[in-house]
Amino acid sequence: MGSDGVNLGMVSEKGHLDASELDEGAVLEADVLIIGSGAGGGICAEALAERNIRVVVVEEGPFKKTADFTMREKEAFQDLYFECGGRRTKDKAIGIFQGRAVGGSTTVNWTASFRTPEQTLRYWSNEFGLSGFSAEDLAPWFDRVEKRLNISPWLPAPNENNAIIARGAAALDWSYGTVPRNVRGCADLGLCGQGCPIGAKQSMLVTTIPRAMELGATVISRARAARLLLRQGRVEGAVLEPLDSLGRPKRTIQLEVRAPLVIVAAGGIGSPALLLRSATPDPDRLIGSRTFLHPTVVVTGAMPQQVAGYRGAPQTVYSDHFLWRDGIEGRMGFKIEALAIQPSLFSGLMMRHGAEHQSFMQRINDTQGSIMLLRDGFNEESPGGRVGLDAFDYPELDYTVNDYLWEGVREAYLRASEMLFAAGANNIQLWHFDAPSLTSWTQAKQFIANLQLKPLSTGLFSAHVMGGCSMGADPRRSVVDSRGAHHHVKNLYVIDGSLFPTSLGTNPQLTIYAIAAKLANELAERHWPAPSSFQKRESAMNPISGASL
Amino acid sequence: MRTISRRHFLKYGAGGLLLVVGGGAAYQALQHDWILEVEHDSHSFLFLTLDDRFVLFSLVPVLLTGKRKDHSGLAPEEINQVLHNMDATIARLPDRTRAELRKLFDLMGGAFGRVCVAGLWTSWSSASAEEIGSVLIRWQSSVLELLNVAYYGLHSLVVTSHYCEADSWTRIGYSGPPHPMRGG
Numbered sequence: 076m077g078s079d080g081v082n083l084g085m086v087s088e089k090g091h092l093d094a095s096e097l098d099e100g101a102v103l104e105a106d107v108l109i110i111g112s113g114a115g116g117g118i119c120a121e122a123l124a125e126r127n128i129r130v131v132v133v134e135e136g137p138f139k140k141t142a143d144f145t146m147r148e149k150e151a152f153q154d155l156y157f158e159c160g161g162r163r164t165k166d167k168a169i170g171i172f173q174g175r176a177v178g179g180s181t182t183v184n185w186t187a188s189f190r191t192p193e194q195t196l197r198y199w200s201n202e203f204g205l206s207g208f209s210a211e212d213l214a215p216w217f218d219r220v221e222k223r224l225n226i227s228p229w230l231p232a233p234n235e236n237n238a239i240i241a242r243g244a245a246a247l248d249w250s251y252g253t254v255p256r257n258v259r260g261c262a263d264l265g266l267c268g269q270g271c272p273i274g275a276k277q278s279m280l281v282t283t284i285p286r287a288m289e290l291g292a293t294v295i296s297r298a299r300a301a302r303l304l305l306r307q308g309r310v311e312g313a314v315l316e317p318l319d320s321l322g323r324p325k326r327t328i329q330l331e332v333r334a335p336l337v338i339v340a341a342g343g344i345g346s347p348a349l350l351l352r353s354a355t356p357d358p359d360r361l362i363g364s365r366t367f368l369h370p371t372v373v374v375t376g377a378m379p380q381q382v383a384g385y386r387g388a389p390q391t392v393y394s395d396h397f398l399w400r401d402g403i404e405g406r407m408g409f410k411i412e413a414l415a416i417q418p419s420l421f422s423g424l425m426m427r428h429g430a431e432h433q434s435f436m437q438r439i440n441d442t443q444g445s446i447m448l449l450r451d452g453f454n455e456e457s458p459g460g461r462v463g464l465d466a467f468d469y470p471e472l473d474y475t476v477n478d479y480l481w482e483g484v485r486e487a488y489l490r491a492s493e494m495l496f497a498a499g500a501n502n503i504q505l506w507h508f509d510a511p512s513l514t515s516w517t518q519a520k521q522f523i524a525n526l527q528l529k530p531l532s533t534g535l536f537s538a539h540v541m542g543g544c545s546m547g548a549d550p551r552r553s554v555v556d557s558r559g560a561h562h563h564v565k566n567l568y569v570i571d572g573s574l575f576p577t578s579l580g581t582n583p584q585l586t587i588y589a590i591a592a593k594l595a596n597e598l599a600e601r602h603w604p605a606p607s608s609f610q611k612r613e614s615a616m617n618p619i620s621g622a623s624l
Numbered sequence: 625m626r627t628i629s630r631r632h633f634l635k636y637g638a639g640g641l642l643l644v645v646g647g648g649a650a651y652q653a654l655q656h657d658w659i660l661e662v663e664h665d666s667h668s669f670l671f672l673t674l675d676d677r678f679v680l681f682s683l684v685p686v687l688l689t690g691k692r693k694d695h696s697g698l699a700p701e702e703i704n705q706v707l708h709n710m711d712a713t714i715a716r717l718p719d720r721t722r723a724e725l726r727k728l729f730d731l732m733g734g735a736f737g738r739v740c741v742a743g744l745w746t747s748w749s750s751a752s753a754e755e756i757g758s759v760l761i762r763w764q765s766s767v768l769e770l771l772n773v774a775y776y777g778l779h780s781l782v783v784t785s786h787y788c789e790a791d792s793w794t795r796i797g798y799s800g801p802p803h804p805m806r807g808g
Contacts, residue, residue, distance in 0.1 A: 149789070161721075161784075166769065166772075167772050167777075386802070422784055428687050428757075428779055429689065430690030431690070437796050437797070465718075
């Protein structure tokens with residue numbers, strides 16, 4: 076590779092090009108360029124490749140394979156997450172976990188696969204004028220992707236970390252349920268966040284991406300889309316920056332992919348950032364706004380029994396008892412799920428240092444972790460954050476935590492404490508800098524009522540970045556329409572979690588899969604109305620010229 | 625033999641030079657024998673300078689255990705391993721974050737910055753665990769963004785760089801990842 080210059084030899088046998096190994100630039104062409112290989116890009120790639128449409132998929136992260144996954148957090152955070160797992164909002168108040176590898180976050184997520192809540196879909200249709208997004212409209216697409224990715228409720232017994240949630244909820248007569256998961260032959264190892272070492276998780280990495288490659292799609296890994304090529308109101312491709320082995324741009328080389336249709340699927344933060352870097356028409360400054368996070372707080376319980384929260388499927392029990400507690404536009408509700416207790420992740424999220432930190436680490440085996448994911452974006456007091464670009468053209472998310480959100484956090488702390496005491500915890504710990512261990516429900520109730528909630532003292536994180544390229548009927552209020560098509564640029568689509576007009580109130584992967592399947596198939600039918608007349612071509616990789624750019 | 629000669633070289637030969645180019649932290653650290661543990665580490669660092677590593681050698685044990693290095697129960701190699709892991713992580717961070725961390729380390733390493741940024745009148749290497757602990761709390765709750773970066777950036781880098789290592793697991797009773805049944 077490399078010394079041959081630009082020819083088909085650049086692409087390894089299976090249609091993969093690792094841009095970090097390139098030593099000269101190239102121009103490639105495709106029918107469709109897909110930027111991002113996660114839940115949105117992966118589904119689009121397969122859907123289009125199946126119609127013999129020549130697809131090039133660009134991914135900023137590395138192309139790791141099942142055999143590469145060591146289950147060790149050390150390699151996983153460095154290789155598979157944006158900013159090594161240490162991404163934060165501008166004021167540092169919210170930590171953000173986002174996958175950055177072929178397969179995107181689906182390579183590292185914890186497999187929870189919920190359909191979009193009907194409340195959310197109704198809100199989208201009513202508030203944002205979406206058409207084709209009712210539960211009935213989406214049902215066949217959900218059926219289809221659930222079958223494709225083997226999604227079904229987890230039947231084996233939950234691990235103790237999850238069983239405690241079920242026990243607490245049952246004792247309080249709260250509703251709770253079993254988490255549907257996208258796995259096939261899962262061995263219950265519990266380290267999904269480090270990449271599945273047996274290929275059981277039906278991520279994009281082992282399903283749609285390899286299938287699309289078999290059908291001729293090319294995947295370019297370790298290349299960042301620097302900007303879209305826009306001309307006279309239409310998109311014509313994108314300029315890519317190859318990255319080095321440390322994931323930093325190699326400024327000396329450029330790749331260019333020319334395609335008459337581009338699907339931006341770089342995820343929340345990534346997709347709006349690309350549109351901003353490309354100076355995409357945006358008369359109302361909407362790109363990057365309404366970015367939602369499901370801001371998440373943590374309460375842990377010191378249990379009398381062994382929990383070993385690092386073993387077994389990480390999320391198998393949930394409770395939506397408080398998700399819609401006050402109606403859709405009322406006070407902020409939350410979903411309760413389990414936090415996998417893995418040493419490095421656990422140590423980094425903990426709002427402690429020194430002797431206290433060490434002593435919590437020493438009790439890792441007896442610790443239950445509960446997370447409360449707050450649904451943001453359903454109230455005018457919950458406008459979400461805004462993605463902007465820093466001096467290096469790298470994205471930065473400005474997300475202000477306000478009193479409306481703090482009220483939700485307080486309620487989440489309260490209910491999680493109640494649940495953990497009901498499940499038999501000896502004491503509980505709010506992951507807040509000023510909170511001592513609380514030894515009874517009465518004490519917890521009183522403490523939480525008076526606790527000062529403010530950024531940085533309150534441990535907040537997110538594993539679900541949504542919005543930023545909002546979908547809607549009105550160009551004055553949204554970036555793309557109900558088809559995912561950009562309001563102002565022809566043949567430019569956004570198909571990923573960034574087009575959600577609000578957060579979901581549940582883990583986003585299945586919603587992204589279903590919406591991507593629907594939008595990709597619909598766009599293929601519009602742009603290539605007669606697939607039968609389409610000649611099958613040799614390969615998606617057919618460089619038209621090559622030179623050091 | 626080599627150890628002795630290098631140590632003498634460093635103490636009497638390079639010390640003056642380090643004082644000029646490396647600032648106060650390196651000089652203060654020279655007064656301690658464990659400079660050898662930092663200096664003898666042959667790892668090639670991508671981001672952390674010798675001066676950064678002297679500061680971190682004092683800070684890391686307190687952040688992890690609340691105790692100074694000698695009482696922390698951490699072997700010098702373990703602290704060096706944390707530094708290696710931190711370095712590998714920082715090298716992969718975006719330009720903005722690396723620039724923030726560079727600014728921070730430069731301030732921490734110099735006497736002026738140490739007093740102004742950390743409120744620490746003594747050197748990092750002679751500060752007590754309590755003094756360093758107070759610095760951490762001040763950073764956590766500061767209204768200055770740079771100091772919040774100091775706390776949240778360093779906290780997460782240090783603890784995750786330690787607890788991703790198998791040596792740390794035995795101490796907390798974690799048996800490590802299971803053996804997958806490949807193809808099973």
